Amino acid sequence: MSGNVSTPGASVVSRVLAVLYAFDNGHRRLGVTDLARRADLPVPTVYRLLRELVAGEALTRDADGRYAIGRRLWDVGMLAPEQTELQQVASPFLSDIHAATRATVHLAVRDGREVLYLDRLSGRASVPVVSRAGSRLPLHATGVGKVLLAHAPAELQDDYLAAELRRPTVHTITRPDRLRRQLAAVRREGCATTEDEMTLGACSIAVPITRAAAPGGDSEVVAALGIVVPTLKRERTRLLTALQVAARGIGRSMP
Amino acid sequence: MSGNVSTPGASVVSRVLAVLYAFDNGHRRLGVTDLARRADLPVPTVYRLLRELVAGEALTRDADGRYAIGRRLWDVGMLAPEQTELQQVASPFLSDIHAATRATVHLAVRDGREVLYLDRLSGRASVPVVSRAGSRLPLHATGVGKVLLAHAPAELQDDYLAAELRRPTVHTITRPDRLRRQLAAVRREGCATTEDEMTLGACSIAVPITRAAAPGGDSEVVAALGIVVPTLKRERTRLLTALQVAARGIGRSMP
């Protein structure tokens, strides 16, 4: 599967997946040609696959001939245990935080070198936030990202800091030494903050969710919980307390 | 695709989908043999498909050899426009209701003859509720279900009422004539209620979400918004008001 999907010898399965993976946040509805280009496959091949996927209700086809992910694939996705089990346990705690603070609340995990947002509760009148469930952002520019990076394996941290870091705003911290010091502080203090680092006008604060350790075993950071608000600072302790209470509760509730 | 998946002549695509669709709420982790049985396919065939699906990160395989839906399929599912666009628009309104009432809030659509739950916000200390995002329940036993059934095409209503109706509790209303009168009342009054009809000890109230009509065009019920609480009655008006405000907001916010 590491090889090119288009090379002869690639299986139908890999081609199907290539077609499905051709959809993304910015491209939820695509025509045959676009899909073929993105999946790097001949048009007729994609055309045939699409017909079968639509027949199998995995995709839908709208009036103008474009394709989109269908209800049954949504169903299937909702069964992914790694994402949904955590999300289900955390859900009532997110509600509590949201009710207490009226801020945007995030539940996120690390997926490789990115933050993957599992859930979000947003107020109507809050800051415009980029993330939604299923979206990804760089690890170094968000509160939850810093928490997850700080508790990632040391080698991944080194790798990450050695690479070029994206710079969504002028306040994004990209200098490796400064970021490294921040990560140490995150581990020491048990929380991470950002100010205008991902979106101008938005600040965030985040804490790790730690899976309750087996007696004697190591506890493990499995996710992060964060809040995004327009202005921070004076409310810091109140927000942090709400987060920590919830994070502890989620950690304890996990199987 | 209407034909049997196992019959010779069925495509690889249909077999892949049969394997994926073999997972469900009660069976999120399955072994090769189980999957083969559920997908009605020979074991080696499924085995080969699974290997490729795991290689393509569509599925994961845990230590004991069982398979589950993987992160990338979750990602793909989150791109289904029909589910997630509505869910995204509605999300802040659900939060508002939840914050105002501290009750469990549901967003649901009709999928054929079932309620499909798109989102749920639940308090920690509330009634045990069966539904979660992605789960399905019968149309006649829940508040949101009655709303969606009441606004479904007349022929579907007739069909539905003619068939045998499931009976999750002793309070479930299954007599066609009584249910038909209730549906008329739902349309007339703009809300539906249940008492112990799906789960003993749980009551619900729900309203339709109507897509803002094009000038002169018909408005259309696209979803339902509901609340589940332990005891109802005296709070009825307060809950109903919260729901209606939100439903109107969602309807107006939709593209």
Add this chain to the structure above:
DNA sequence: GCATACCTTTCACTCAGTGAAAGACCACTC
């Protein structure tokens, strides 16, 4: 030790899948 129930591999057959090429169908432009 045998039995049961899985998971995994082999292998010869063959039909499902392939993709270049051509055809149909737009929606514009000049």
Add this chain to the structure above:
DNA sequence: GAGTGGTCTTTCACTGAGTGAAAGGTATGC
């Protein structure tokens, strides 16, 4: 209204990917 560039759809002869019965492993339990 002929021409053009862009889609989507169909055809068709070739061939190797996919098939599944059967056999080989492996891990249980009794």
